[in-house]
Each structure stands twice: as C-alpha cells, then as structure tokens.
Amino acid sequence: MKKQNLQHIAIIGGGPGGLMLGLLLQHQGLPFTIYERGHKNIHKDRGGSLDIHDDSGQLALKQAGIFEVFRKYARFDGEDTRIVRKDGKILYDEDAEDEGSRPEIDRGKLCDIIVEQINPQHIKYGYKYENMKQLDNSHAELTFENGVKVITDLVIGADGAFSKIRPHLTDAMPEYTGISMIEMNSDENEHPDLLKFNKNGKVMALGGHQAILGQRNGDGRIMAYISFKMMYDTLDEYRNLSLDELKERLMHEFNDWGADLKKYIAYSYDDVKFRRIYKLPIGLTWETQKNMTLIGDAAHLMSPFAGEGVNMALHDAYLLAKAFHMYDDLTEILNSYEQQMFEIAKVHAQESQDNLAIFFSDNGAETMAQLFEEIA
Ligand SMILES: Cc1cc2nc3c(=O)[nH]c(=O)nc-3n(C[C@H](O)[C@H](O)[C@H](O)COP(=O)(O)OP(=O)(O)OC[C@H]3O[C@@H](n4cnc5c(N)ncnc54)[C@H](O)[C@@H]3O)c2cc1C
Structure with missing residues (x-):
C-alpha cells in the first residue's frame, strides 16, 4: 500500500511512545487515532522522573517542535548523581552542569506536553484493545473492550511491556x-x-x-x-x-x-x-509485516538500569515518523524503521542487562x- 492511500492508522497505547508518534504523524497530515485503555487523566497517576537524552529522546521532542516547552519544565539540576555504598559512604558525587545533556522531567509532565499538541479528536480514552482480525492483505479489524470495532490500514502497537499486539509479530514473551x-x-x-x-x-x-x-x-x-x-x-x-x-x-x-x-x-x-x-530477549527481531509494527516497550522491553526505556520509545516514534517522511511504500516504511530500531534497541538492551548485573553484584x-x- 502507498502512504497516500492510508485511510486510518491505529496507534494502540497512549504512553510516551504512542503519543509522540501521534504528534509526529499529525505534523505530516497522516490520518491516525491513538487508542488508550486508561482514562483521560491517566498520566497524572504515573509518577517517576525520567532523564531525556540528547541523542534519542530529545531528537523526537525537537522534531515535534516542543523542545522549548520541554526545556521550561525540564530539571537540568536533576542530573546531580551520587553513588553510595550500603554503609552510606559516598563514592561518587557529581553536581549537575548548568545545562547538561540528560535533564529530568516527570513522566506525567512529559506526557502532558505532548498531549497538549495533539488534536483531541485523534485520542480515544477508555479504549482497551482486545483482539484483531486480518480482513485481507491490507486491512485489519480491531475490537475494543467497550465493544467498538474499528477497521484500519495500519496497526502500531505502543501498548507497553505486555503488549497484545506483539503476539501478532513474534512469540517472544517478557521474562522476569x-x-x-x-x-x-x-x-x-x-x-x-x-x-x-x-x-x-x-x-x-x-x-x-x-x-x-x-x-x-x-x-x-x-x-x-x-x-x-x-x-x-x-x-x-x-x-x-x-x-x-x-x-x-x-x-x-x-x-x-x-x-x-x-x-x-x-x-x-x-x-x-x-x-x-x-525484559524481552536482547536482540529481538521479527519479519516485517504489511500492516503492523511495534514501538517502545512493546518492541524492546528492557530493565530500567540504563535509563533508556522512555528514550527508546520516543526515539522509535522519531524513526518511524522519519521513515514515513522518506518513503511512499508502507512495507518500505516499516522495514526501514524496524531495521534501525532493532540495531539500536539491541545495544541498549544489552547495556541495561550489563548494568543490572553490576548493580546487584558484590x-x-x-x-x-x-x-x-x-x-x-
Ligand atoms: C520502575 C521503573 C523505572 C523506570 N525508570 C526509567 C528511567 O529512569 N528512564 C527511562 O528511560 N525509562 C525508565 N523506565 C522505563 C519507561 O517507563 C518505559 O520504557 C516507557 O514508559 C515506555 O513507553 P511506552 O510508551 O513504550 O510504554 P508505556 O509507557 O508502558 O505506555 C503504554 C500505554 O499503553 C496503554 N495500553 C496498554 N495496553 C493497552 C491496550 N490493550 N489497549 C489500549 N491501551 C493499552 C497503557 O495504559 C499505557 O498508557 C522505568 C520503568 C520502570 C518499571
């Protein structure tokens, strides 16, 4: 299918990855809807400070035109870092520079500044994806828990660690x-x-x-x-x-x-x-499908010990939107995105695993x- 013929793109999941992808597709005038199972204020419930990296997460924010808004809320002093032995002895003590490369922002705030830019008609809350039926080579019918059925040309699984879209692409399961x-x-x-x-x-x-x-x-x-x-x-x-x-x-x-x-x-x-x-297996890949792919944790869940998860989710959105910009053919778009994403995710998933081993070593x-x- 050609990009110009796309009538509808379904993004399942309105976390940082799905929201960022929606905003970037909106900039290209592409017809998308984000389906989020949670209620409208979902992001207010979700705490946790995240450091957003200049070579990944920040690229997406810049491409989306919201980097200046991000800077307003980002805490550059949040880069203060201490490494401490269990007896309380401080072994490493770094004070943040004025404006470093990995400022912090609360997860809820990050989601808010993206949502604010998306036309509300493009986000459906209270839509929990249940299952999918392939109708032909290029269309799928999605069913949501609220009983609504939607026919779509392209499904993007941005539905996090326990993605229900992922089993349509790979047998891989998250492991403890x-x-x-x-x-x-x-x-x-x-x-x-x-x-x-x-x-x-x-x-x-x-x-x-x-x-x-x-x-x-x-x-x-x-x-x-x-x-x-x-x-x-x-x-x-x-x-x-x-x-x-x-x-x-x-x-x-x-x-x-x-x-x-x-x-x-x-x-x-x-x-x-x-x-x-x-975590998902390190180096997970799948064969490119005609009308489906994954971004963020759904594609490459990793432990948080390298602080890369949200950065990868934002960066995936950036890469996929870039592929939409560069190519016309949908299979080429998905393949180009996936090959780049697989390479980068493998490196960071390994880094997260290596850090986990160090964190919990003697x-x-x-x-x-x-x-x-x-x-x-
Ligand atoms: C304890 C902890 C600490 C972390 N610390 C960091 C850190 O410091 N730095 C960092 O970069 N990352 C960190 N992470 C990882 C980071 O939170 C994730 O990588 C990031 O949120 C992934 O974004 P996402 O959009 O892919 O998925 P998610 O944030 O999981 O969003 C998925 C969305 O999909 C929705 N959804 C799920 N199923 C369905 C369905 N069936 N139908 C419709 N909607 C659905 C969910 O409600 C959710 O809104 C941490 C994770 C944990 C657990």
Missing part, C-alpha cells in the same frame, strides 16, 4: 529479570535532611543483592525504588503488609545500611507500589563509581 522493586515516596518539605542527602537528582545506593535508588521528582516527592534480587513469588509477601509492617520489615532487612539511606524507608508515606522488572557501588569517573 530476577529483580523486584518497592516504590516508596517521601515528602521533601517535611524531610529537608533527606533532600539534602539526595540532592536534586539521583542516588544509587548499591549493596550486593539489594539497592536503594532515590530520585527527586518535580512535585515535592522523593521517590525511592527499594530493590532486591528475589524469587518471583517473594514480592507478594511484601504486598500483603500494612505500611507500618512493610517499613518494619524493610528496616530489618536493611539493618546494616547507613542511617541516611534508611531514611528513604522510614520517611515514606502511604503510596507504595510493587514492581517486578521484566562490588556494585565501587564498579559503578569507577564507570562514572571514567565518563565524567
């Missing part, structure tokens, strides 16, 4: 990395001592099979991922505890950690999330500090 995290939040105004220790950016405290990963967010929260190498089922033991019981258990398990680090647990309030970290703090010294 062996790492689970308990996400805890403290109020920086109530706890200036924790803010002083955390500074404006990130703290990576590493201690063998455990880690405390602190990050300042833009809304007064200091978030910490209390992280463990653990069996798949063990996380459920923590889920069932009250906040007080959870803190008591964690304080016991982190008993031999430094006093400053234990504050991330002690000060946290009742907004706890439990996460298992998954001398993780020393090794990471040395790596940061080398690139500083």
